């Protein structure tokens with residue numbers, strides 16, 4: 001079958017059907033699809049994300065806070081004050097986060113919300129998805145990361161909100177994309193496949209993608225593991241020095257997975273010069289990863305955050321570094337809990353995709369059709385990618401972020417706080433729901 | 440260098456090499472050596488299904504709703520076929536001759552686009568028949584994974600993140616470690632080919648004693664290697680048919696591992712060979728002499744005089760199968776005291792001992808016990824029970840085993856179905872496909888082994904461990920979710936410890 005770019009009429013028909021269908025499900029005109037959802041992203045969590053992405057408001061009738069995974073964030077809740085002590089819900093409740101806490105001469109960057117968008121490379125997602133996320137990041141004075149796939153020229157229009165990622169394959173890493181970046185992120189590992197490198201399937205490495213990656217079209221592209229230039233923390237320091245030479249103002253972020261010694265890795269990264277330590281937990285998203293790795297290698301983010309936070313505190317450097325958590329963070333409630341466990345902020349990936357229609361069907365890597373995501377998200381298929389019009393997608397993400405910021409403020413005020421930074425490490429405000437209580 | 444030259448069979452030229460010819464000659468010899476080298480690999484090849492699992496999803500389309508919809512579209516889009524004929528499914532479920540009027544649900548991957556686009560007349564449901572496969576331990580998820588692994592021989596890869604519960608009981612409560620920078624080789628992802636998965640079967644004494652003639656004193660240590668840390672166990676329940684035994688026999692030879700087979704079957708089928716482990720009852724120990732080709736013979740239970748009887752008539756290593764029943768520790772001690780080189784530990788098929796403990800703890804106890812006694816390397820520990828996923832292999836080895844034995848995965852790799860309880864070995868009722876072709880079955884089992892070995896390489900590669908032998912008992916390279924929770928959630932109101 002020849003795949004061709006669809007006509008305007010077909011795009012209109014399909015997108016209308018999809019958007020109306022999502023709304024019909026999210027607003028309760030029809031029940032949740034019987035096959036929707038899993039333990040981490042339940043049907044209600046997916047539908048509530050669709051609801052927020054459509055309306056900008058949290059839903060009244062759906063659980064928008066937790067999944068059903070029987071552990072981690074799903075067993076934590078906040079110990080809210082009595083209603084009489086709540087702070088009034090207002091925009092004065094600050095959700096701002098400083099990313100440069102070293103006090104050096106580099107960029108002073110604050111984001112308006114305590115989260116930014118995680119790396120999804122061009123190739124693993126369509127240009128529409130990438131640009132929508134970036135344009136939404138601009139609206140929120142936040143960021144997205146390029147992921148490891150290069151820097152499409154379209155991104156130039158929002159370069160102040162784009163983090164350039166340098167990963168082990170160095171795909172698309174150019175001097176000018178380092179120079180353009182306010183933040184440069186070194187990706188050592190990814191939570192969903194820690195220690196395994198990356199793999200872009202041939203089918204997704206079309207002409208444009210291959211060009212950006214300096215490769216040949218429709219050839220599988222591997223990112224090896226690990227950096228072949230890194231044997232030690234000292235070598236890691238050399239990496240950061242290299243970036244500093246090319247762009248002296250850029251903040252340096254180090255993205256690592258969550259092994260047993262993640263606390264040591266974090267401290268090593270700090271002393272090597274990192275401004276941001278980005279922990280990516282084992283239950284994080286991916287375009288494609290071995291199932292055995294997703295489930296088994298490295299620890300979930302909920303368990304890594306306190307370990308690293310406490311260690312940085314003990315080392316006396318906690319206030320000089322920004323600790324960012326990702327990997328299985330789904331909701332505003334998850335983010336607030338991550339911060340209470342010790343993170344400064346979070347990175348979202350899957351949540352953005354769910355906001356745009358992802359049903360978590362796991363066919364992103366191509367599936368039997370070989371065409372990638374049937375929703376047009378994790379694909380560069382010339383027909384399917386048209387199902388995600390940019391303007392629609394930017395508005396969906398904007399709405400979703402509005403609802404999440406509202407909920408973040410709601411949590412803060414019910415705890416008597418008026419600034420998200422006051423929540424960091426406040427495990428005393430959390431409560432664990434014992435297993436019996438939920439059985 | 441001389442050894443290598445001999446091994447390569449190269450002819451050493453007479454006289455001294457001139458400087459001019461040195462480089463050419465050494466390159467030639469290097470090439471000759473390299474050509475001799477064989478890297479172990481399991482050759483996998485996708486095979487067709489003969490008894491497919493029940494399909495994942497049921498697709499229901501309301502015919503009246505669909506007809507009305509098409510009619511409306513024909514009017515609305517004025518016969519524009521590109522638009523009218525466009526279908527929501529990119530997987531071909533509605534691409535049959537009559538489209539949605541006769542969907543092809545076996546092609547459905549559950550993306551849910553159709554039911555979102557057309558909630559009025561399309562439903563996609565998880566297939567209850569599929570969900571009912573297996574039991575509470577060996578779930579439909581395990582069975583589907585084994586089925587896919589045996590079909591394709593590949594590592595299952597999917598998009599999006601993990602979909603299951605946080606941690607969990609049994610093997611799910613153990614995570615494996617990774618290393619941010621340390622690797623088995625500096626070749627990155629391709630370095631996995633350099634990781635060794637062979638394990639030694641037998642005893643490795645801490646030292647050897649020699650007599651005046653330079654001969655080894657006492658019992659000569661016997662040891663051999665197999666290429667993967669898993670063997671085939673006795674087929675449980677009613678599965679031990681001649682056909683299945685022939686399949687595990689040929690597969691174990693093909694991939695260089697071992698297969699446990701009842702001694703009576705070995706004799707009747709005349710399949711005594713180096714890859715077969717004849718399993719004898721204690722009473723039949725004398726019959727060990729009937730298996731001159733076996734490298735390892737197992738006795739079903741511990742009895743010192745039975746071991747002596749077997750030893751007196753056979754040169755093979757004599758191993759002992761010990762169930763995790765009351766007093767197993769003492770039986771283990773006595774067997775090792777008696778010089779038994781291979782112990783095959785058995786939990787039930789849910790991985791539990793008689794006292795309810797899970798195999799992670801049981802394997803660990805056996806391993807640590809022998810370490811404390813200072814004689815861990817005198818014995819090979821093989822374990823079985825509850826190993827139904829690729830991740831269970833490295834986790835069992837981390838728990839202290841040298842190798843695991845596979846039971847139920849064989850049934851599901853061959854697209855068999857179980858009927859009733861999957862707890863007790865003897866009680867398993869399994870139905871293999873009718874008229875199962877042995878070549879097909881061997882390829883499926885080979886594929887399963889290839890896939891599990893490759894998944895083991897993923898785990899070892901992530902840790903930066905270069906051979907599976909070094910994983911044995913490496914508790915420090917695992918993380919127990921409950922312990923991590925204790926560390927992370929300590930002090931949080933309501934958390935009482937142990938993941939509760």
Ligand code: SF4
Nearest residue numbers: 358359361362364373
């Ligand atoms: S293929 Fe499925 S899981 Fe992947 S992005 Fe698309 S809808 Fe989501």
Ligand code: SF4
Nearest residue numbers: 528547548550551553
């Ligand atoms: S759920 Fe997806 S794969 Fe299944 S029939 Fe519908 S569109 Fe096709």
